[in-house]
Amino acid sequence: MADPILSIRGLKKSFGALTATDDVSLDLFPGEIHALIGPNGAGKSTLIKQIVGEIRPNEGTIRFEGQVIDRLDAAARARLGLARSFQVSSVIPDFTVLQNVMLAVAGADGHVFRFHRPALSDRTLTEPARFHIAHAGLSGREGTRASVLSHGERRKLEIAMALALRPRAFLLDEPMAGMGLEGAKQLTAILSDLRSEAPILLVEHDMDAVFALADRISVLVYGRIIATGSVAEIRANPEVRRSYLGEEA
Amino acid sequence: DGVKVGLITTLSGGGAGIGADVRDGFMLALKNAGDAGKQVEVVLEDDQQKPDVAVQIADKMIQSDNVDVLTGIIWSNLAMAVVPAATGQGKFYLSSNAAPSALAGSGCNPLYFSVSYQNDNLHEAAGAYASEKGVKKMFIMAPNYPAGQDSLAGFKRFYTGEVVAEVYTQVGQTDFAAEIAQIRASGAEEVFFFQPGGMGIAFLKQYAESGVDIPLIGPGFSLSEDILPAVGDAAIGIKNTSHWSTDLDNPANKAFVEGFRADFGRFPSLYAAQAYDTANLLLSAMAKASPSDPEAFRAALAAAEFDSVRGKFGFGPNQHPIQDIYVLEVEKRDGELTNKIIGTAMTDRGDAYAEQCQM
Amino acid sequence: MSAFLELDGVTASYGTVQALFGVSLRLDEGRVLALMGRNGMGKTTTIRCISRLLPHKGGTIRFRSSNLAGLNAPRVARLGIGLVPEGRRCFAPLTVAENLTVAARPGPWDIPRVVRLFPRLGERMGQVSRTLSGGEQQMLAIGRALMTNPKLLVLDEATEGLAPVVRQEIWEGVRRLKAEGLSILVVDKSLKELASVADSAVVLERGQTVWTGGLEDLTPEMADRWLGV
Amino acid sequence: MLLAEQVLNGLQYGMMLFLMAAGLTLVFGVMGLINLAHGSLYMIGAFACATVAAWTGSFWLGLAASLAAAAAAGALVEMAVIRRLYPRDHLDQVLATFALILVFSEGTRWIFGDFPLYLKLPPALSGAVTLPGGLQYPLFRLVIIAVGAAVALGLWLLITRTRLGIRIRAGEADREMIGALGVDIARLYTIVFALGAALAGLAGALVGSIQSVQVGMGEPVLILAFVVIVIGGIGSIKGALVGALLVGMTDTLGKAVIPGLFARFMEASDANTSGSAVASMLIYILMAAVLLVRPQGLFGARA
Amino acid sequence: MNRDLIVNLVIFALLVAVALGAHVAGQGFTVTLATKAAILGLAGVGLNLALGYGGLVSFGHAAFFGIGGYVTGIFASHAANGDPILTLPFTLMGSNEMLGIWPMAMLAAALAALLIGALSLRTSGVYFIMVTLAFAQMIYYFAISWPRYGGEDGLSFYVRNSFPGLNTFDPIQYFAICAGLLALALLFTAVVTQSRFGLALQATRQNEQRSTAVGIRATPVRLTAFVLSAMITALAGALYADLNRFVSPSMFSWHMSGEIMVFVILGGVGRLCGPVAGAAVFILLEHLLGPVSDHWQALLGLMLLAIVLFAPGGLIGLTLKALRRTEHG
Numbered sequence A: 001m002a003d004p005i006l007s008i009r010g011l012k013k014s015f016g017a018l019t020a021t022d023d024v025s026l027d028l029f030p031g032e033i034h035a036l037i038g039p040n041g042a043g044k045s046t047l048i049k050q051i052v053g054e055i056r057p058n059e060g061t062i063r064f065e066g067q068v069i070d071r072l073d074a075a076a077r078a079r080l081g082l083a084r085s086f087q088v089s090s091v092i093p094d095f096t097v098l099q100n101v102m103l104a105v106a107g108a109d110g111h112v113f114r115f116h117r118p119a120l121s122d123r124t125l126t127e128p129a130r131f132h133i134a135h136a137g138l139s140g141r142e143g144t145r146a147s148v149l150s151h152g153e154r155r156k157l158e159i160a161m162a163l164a165l166r167p168r169a170f171l172l173d174e175p176m177a178g179m180g181l182e183g184a185k186q187l188t189a190i191l192s193d194l195r196s197e198a199p200i201l202l203v204e205h206d207m208d209a210v211f212a213l214a215d216r217i218s219v220l221v222y223g224r225i226i227a228t229g230s231v232a233e234i235r236a237n238p239e240v241r242r243s244y245l246g247e248e249a
Numbered sequence B: 001d002g003v004k005v006g007l008i009t010t011l012s013g014g015g016a017g018i019g020a021d022v023r024d025g026f027m028l029a030l031k032n033a034g035d036a037g038k039q040v041e042v043v044l045e046d047d048q049q050k051p052d053v054a055v056q057i058a059d060k061m062i063q064s065d066n067v068d069v070l071t072g073i074i075w076s077n078l079a080m081a082v083v084p085a086a087t088g089q090g091k092f093y094l095s096s097n098a099a100p101s102a103l104a105g106s107g108c109n110p111l112y113f114s115v116s117y118q119n120d121n122l123h124e125a126a127g128a129y130a131s132e133k134g135v136k137k138m139f140i141m142a143p144n145y146p147a148g149q150d151s152l153a154g155f156k157r158f159y160t161g162e163v164v165a166e167v168y169t170q171v172g173q174t175d176f177a178a179e180i181a182q183i184r185a186s187g188a189e190e191v192f193f194f195q196p197g198g199m200g201i202a203f204l205k206q207y208a209e210s211g212v213d214i215p216l217i218g219p220g221f222s223l224s225e226d227i228l229p230a231v232g233d234a235a236i237g238i239k240n241t242s243h244w245s246t247d248l249d250n251p252a253n254k255a256f257v258e259g260f261r262a263d264f265g266r267f268p269s270l271y272a273a274q275a276y277d278t279a280n281l282l283l284s285a286m287a288k289a290s291p292s293d294p295e296a297f298r299a300a301l302a303a304a305e306f307d308s309v310r311g312k313f314g315f316g317p318n319q320h321p322i323q324d325i326y327v328l329e330v331e332k333r334d335g336e337l338t339n340k341i342i343g344t345a346m347t348d349r350g351d352a353y354a355e356q357c358q359m
Numbered sequence C: 001m002s003a004f005l006e007l008d009g010v011t012a013s014y015g016t017v018q019a020l021f022g023v024s025l026r027l028d029e030g031r032v033l034a035l036m037g038r039n040g041m042g043k044t045t046t047i048r049c050i051s052r053l054l055p056h057k058g059g060t061i062r063f064r065s066s067n068l069a070g071l072n073a074p075r076v077a078r079l080g081i082g083l084v085p086e087g088r089r090c091f092a093p094l095t096v097a098e099n100l101t102v103a104a105r106p107g108p109w110d111i112p113r114v115v116r117l118f119p120r121l122g123e124r125m126g127q128v129s130r131t132l133s134g135g136e137q138q139m140l141a142i143g144r145a146l147m148t149n150p151k152l153l154v155l156d157e158a159t160e161g162l163a164p165v166v167r168q169e170i171w172e173g174v175r176r177l178k179a180e181g182l183s184i185l186v187v188d189k190s191l192k193e194l195a196s197v198a199d200s201a202v203v204l205e206r207g208q209t210v211w212t213g214g215l216e217d218l219t220p221e222m223a224d225r226w227l228g229v
Numbered sequence D: 001m002l003l004a005e006q007v008l009n010g011l012q013y014g015m016m017l018f019l020m021a022a023g024l025t026l027v028f029g030v031m032g033l034i035n036l037a038h039g040s041l042y043m044i045g046a047f048a049c050a051t052v053a054a055w056t057g058s059f060w061l062g063l064a065a066s067l068a069a070a071a072a073a074g075a076l077v078e079m080a081v082i083r084r085l086y087p088r089d090h091l092d093q094v095l096a097t098f099a100l101i102l103v104f105s106e107g108t109r110w111i112f113g114d115f116p117l118y119l120k121l122p123p124a125l126s127g128a129v130t131l132p133g134g135l136q137y138p139l140f141r142l143v144i145i146a147v148g149a150a151v152a153l154g155l156w157l158l159i160t161r162t163r164l165g166i167r168i169r170a171g172e173a174d175r176e177m178i179g180a181l182g183v184d185i186a187r188l189y190t191i192v193f194a195l196g197a198a199l200a201g202l203a204g205a206l207v208g209s210i211q212s213v214q215v216g217m218g219e220p221v222l223i224l225a226f227v228v229i230v231i232g233g234i235g236s237i238k239g240a241l242v243g244a245l246l247v248g249m250t251d252t253l254g255k256a257v258i259p260g261l262f263a264r265f266m267e268a269s270d271a272n273t274s275g276s277a278v279a280s281m282l283i284y285i286l287m288a289a290v291l292l293v294r295p296q297g298l299f300g301a302r303a
Numbered sequence E: 001m002n003r004d005l006i007v008n009l010v011i012f013a014l015l016v017a018v019a020l021g022a023h024v025a026g027q028g029f030t031v032t033l034a035t036k037a038a039i040l041g042l043a044g045v046g047l048n049l050a051l052g053y054g055g056l057v058s059f060g061h062a063a064f065f066g067i068g069g070y071v072t073g074i075f076a077s078h079a080a081n082g083d084p085i086l087t088l089p090f091t092l093m094g095s096n097e098m099l100g101i102w103p104m105a106m107l108a109a110a111l112a113a114l115l116i117g118a119l120s121l122r123t124s125g126v127y128f129i130m131v132t133l134a135f136a137q138m139i140y141y142f143a144i145s146w147p148r149y150g151g152e153d154g155l156s157f158y159v160r161n162s163f164p165g166l167n168t169f170d171p172i173q174y175f176a177i178c179a180g181l182l183a184l185a186l187l188f189t190a191v192v193t194q195s196r197f198g199l200a201l202q203a204t205r206q207n208e209q210r211s212t213a214v215g216i217r218a219t220p221v222r223l224t225a226f227v228l229s230a231m232i233t234a235l236a237g238a239l240y241a242d243l244n245r246f247v248s249p250s251m252f253s254w255h256m257s258g259e260i261m262v263f264v265i266l267g268g269v270g271r272l273c274g275p276v277a278g279a280a281v282f283i284l285l286e287h288l289l290g291p292v293s294d295h296w297q298a299l300l301g302l303m304l305l306a307i308v309l310f311a312p313g314g315l316i317g318l319t320l321k322a323l324r325r326t327e328h329g
């Protein structure tokens, strides 16, 4: 197998008495969708926050494309190509959809300290932005302010921004939530194509999507990975069925 | 023909009481002068106690209202802004209160007269009085800004005993527990304090509550009639130094104090007295010359031939007063608090900066 | 019999942008009604009108035979509407226990009962809700609405972000609540689960009611046209 | 002995600051409203107390009047102005309450005239008492310590232990949502705002009786109150109390000690002026230092 | 042309028209008032860059206003008496050339802003408001008690500094200088806020977490905006010093910071010409109400109150709304 793009070893994070991430090790290989599932409060979002540098782990090491990134801050990690989406939509409310995605393009190319040229007539920003908006299924909404989007539309904008970062790896925290049936179907298709561009670490409670997309699944319970395996293996795992899947296995 | 006067003083905010005294004193003099007073047209503006506002008003009065003479500023820092602007544009400035040292010494100007007292005077007099009285150990205290620094310097200029502690408080400070504790522990025989306005009210009330019984002495405007009612009986008996008092025995002063009480229902403060004198000085000069002839007008002002409420009054070479400075004591008269004269601290006092003035 | 909750030709706008163009629906006491439609079609807006977070422009809204037009949000809530809003909206700086008690009104639902429904909340009672996991916040939002002991429970995507087992428990709970006589208005994307609890459904398309009926009558073509399945 | 007295003074000054900040802790700390007119409410309390005390000869009636007048002014302000601004940017509150300062200051001068008013402590509270250890200490300063402590305890109970407190905090976090759950937050806000105003008025009456009662007296109070609350951490009563004591101690001991320290390595009169210049900057240095180390204040929740 | 641009141009044109009209009518003082509005508006334009676009509610901009003023005052007074300002590490002489003083004023403010900003930006929200206030207050108390340049009494320098080819003492010519700089600052702000940097700055204001997640570090962006903002405000301070031929610590006071902020909010936060409209209206009200009553400040307060209550988005917001309404019929 190729070298992992993202490699986590022995990650540990406690909040007071609660150990939210307990000695987690995990790899993300090129071309794969690696789903991370587990009960509510298992520590999935906390793990993602540590990978992107929003919170600091107590112990452990994260490598990204062979480089140890433990000391980099969140913005630097994003510029290396770690893109994330938020569990609760996080967009720039007073920007239009287009400006939101332009911001992501600008952030990705790293040239923020340009004071002169009007951003809206900068085609190196607008063209990629329009492309990603269309890709995420938001065509026609470019000029709408993000604050007036419906919940589901905002989720799509979130995806468009992640795409615009042209990342080396995606970390998606419940992208399907709030999407609606149609949206979920579209997004499943988008993600499926995306894995050839960059591998995806997918946190999701929508099992239809997980089973349709995942190449491998890891199951996190109380901060520990209790199983990793193919879709079939995980579906068959009695422990996972009991603690997480219930009837949906 | 008449003279147009720009009266810039503080008519809003915490300092408005003093401004009201300045305005009322000035207007009373014009009223008492009858027809002569009608020759004076007054343009009145509120400086909000802000130097930038004051200087802009001065510009306006000079450029748009075409005033001949400016007056009325209470605070030194505003005077420092306005006086150079006024004299620089060829207008007379008659100070009815503030007279900072910078304008008495090298910064003196032919068009600028102080009709009040040089800022240091009352403090100097307090020092002289304390020395004369044989006070050997003094605790002295003032806010930490130029007027405060000048005040302690002025006190020390004539004080021959030992200063056991020299304390600078914060401008605008309202709680004096820490200073009162230092006073109690200092072993001083008396305390000299300079705390203008609200700071003074707060200090005096807290001092009275503290149980410390070391006598206080202050400059007159820390115990002037505009704040005495707010301090209350706690002020009775406190000594202070001033070039004027409500009970100064001369006809001009009697007329003034009675007229003021009749018109406004309160005792005048020294600010009112100075404004009253300023107006009378102006009227005396108008009788001899017109501001359109600056040389003559200046000479007429310098002669100071008017009936001052202070009795004798004259200008020194830097156009600052030469006058007697008295020791006063706060008392209750007709149920109201005011000051009475108990002695003279200095006679014919000029100021320490006159030599530096080259005109 | 007059309906428990009835909307008739309701229109509403956000500023100058109209979002509802005529929503009608009817929910009888003790029943469950599913409100469906694609993203941005006006489901949440309809719910905001019912709970008076957005005053409607035209049409009428009646709840337990009161016309809601002149009432403010707190009044309507006290008439017995318990809202689980889209996006949870827990009070971030308050603890779990405080979130639960803040708007509690007397009735069968109390903290022990909520904890029996969501044991996870019991473990996190003293934690400020800002730091709860997404699913825990969702549980809290539901618990908070139940603590008001409503007569009508309004669930706007209340199972979003919940683990499958918990989601199943919620549906189980909904069935139990229905059995206890509570009326429920529910927005959710899981057709299967809705079919098992909802007595009827309303489909919105561009801010308008386009279909009303039993879920079993929703043909695959209709579902494809209006819901994109 | 002097040091002990200065420490007591620091404590006392801290309590006085807490008292002055107490109303603002409620309005700004808990409700999240930027109320620049806090100092005006303080001034209204002092003026009401002075006036009624002068009419009736009773300080205690004056005190009651100060509470009533400030609470009424607070309720009026909330209903007429603040209420319309909740959905808006915080900055609109800045402008509106700045305008209120002008209205209240000039309005007060209009009604009460240009001169400071007379307000004195009642005989029961005035004079000095001898503390164990032989220290003579003004009685009212002890009273302020006691009242400050009582207010602190009361506020803390109100905020953390009553449903009213929880609701107010919930309203601050999401006003629309608390309404949708059936809580009439508008009325609660009026009540709490009036309560905050009443506390400001109480402070004005008590503190005003040993300071000067004049127009503009509220301005330094405003800044100090904000400093105290921010050092302690917004929203925390405990924080405000600790912040107030810290500021009180720093200010008092700074004034007492720093000029002496400076005198060791510079000329006496320079040391006095520059020492006291530094002493007057001290609380701001303290605030900056605290916030640089703990950006959310001593007891504030992380933003 | 879009509506915002028209409104901005109209506001600026009005200011110039008032000054010219007053000049023709021989109303020197009205020209001075317009100059004051232009200068305080410029200070507000500076603050607006940080506050309106960057969400950095600085309650300490008086620090920069005052630094600009004091640099002017110090240069001018040293030019008058011929002493050098500094001899170490290099000799710096006084000057009364505006063109030489302005860069110095802006440089001094930039350095101060770099330091204050770097420290203050560790905090956010109300904490940021208070830390910036704290730094300004430190400078204020220092200025009051530092005798070298007059302490609380301030520093007079008698004659306005000079500008090549103009008589700066002539009100209308001085107005031209101030209005010209204001126009430049407005242009600068317009360009910067439309640029990539402006996009990033506004994004960090609205959602820092999101900006970070797309790789934009908030602190350097904010610090840059803060420094630029301070430089513009310092330039205004320099002009204000020359307007009055006088500087004093009141330029550093929190009232000054508050007033600049009030101009910005009154005009409309984050609106290009908002601060200019705010300052102009404030000064106009002050001037018109003064003669009406002794208690004009109460009237001023009521007028401001009416504006906040009935004009969300400030004066510019109100104007735009009115225009939109007339357009829609």
Ligand SMILES: Nc1ncnc2c1ncn2[C@@H]1O[C@H](COP(=O)(O)OP(=O)(O)OP(=O)(O)O)[C@@H](O)[C@H]1O
Residues within 6 Å of the ligand: A015, A018, A020, A038, A039, A040, A041, A042, A043, A044, A045, A046, A047, A087, C124, C127, C131, C132, C133, C134, C135, C136, C161
């Ligand atoms: N700052 C914090 N302080 C205390 N506890 C925290 C904090 N942040 C997270 N937790 C707790 O850590 C646990 C893990 O939270 P996390 O958000 O990672 O869960 P999750 O697996 O993403 O769950 P979900 O699927 O519900 O989103 C939860 O129990 C949460 O309450």
Ligand SMILES: Nc1ncnc2c1ncn2[C@@H]1O[C@H](COP(=O)(O)OP(=O)(O)OP(=O)(O)O)[C@@H](O)[C@H]1O
Residues within 6 Å of the ligand: A147, A148, A149, A150, A151, A152, A153, A178, A180, C014, C017, C019, C037, C038, C039, C040, C041, C042, C043, C044, C045, C046, C086
């Ligand atoms: N605050 C708002 N201001 C302006 N328009 C809004 C606002 N909120 C929603 N809208 C618009 O109203 C329409 C209906 O939105 P609503 O939130 O009701 O949709 P929804 O059916 O709940 O969608 P979703 O499934 O995505 O939650 C959308 O077009 C949306 O853009």
Ligand SMILES: [Mg+2]
Residues within 6 Å of the ligand: A044, A045, A046, A087, A173, C133, C134, C135
């Ligand atoms: Mg999560």
Ligand SMILES: [Mg+2]
Residues within 6 Å of the ligand: A150, A151, C043, C044, C045, C086
């Ligand atoms: Mg919705």
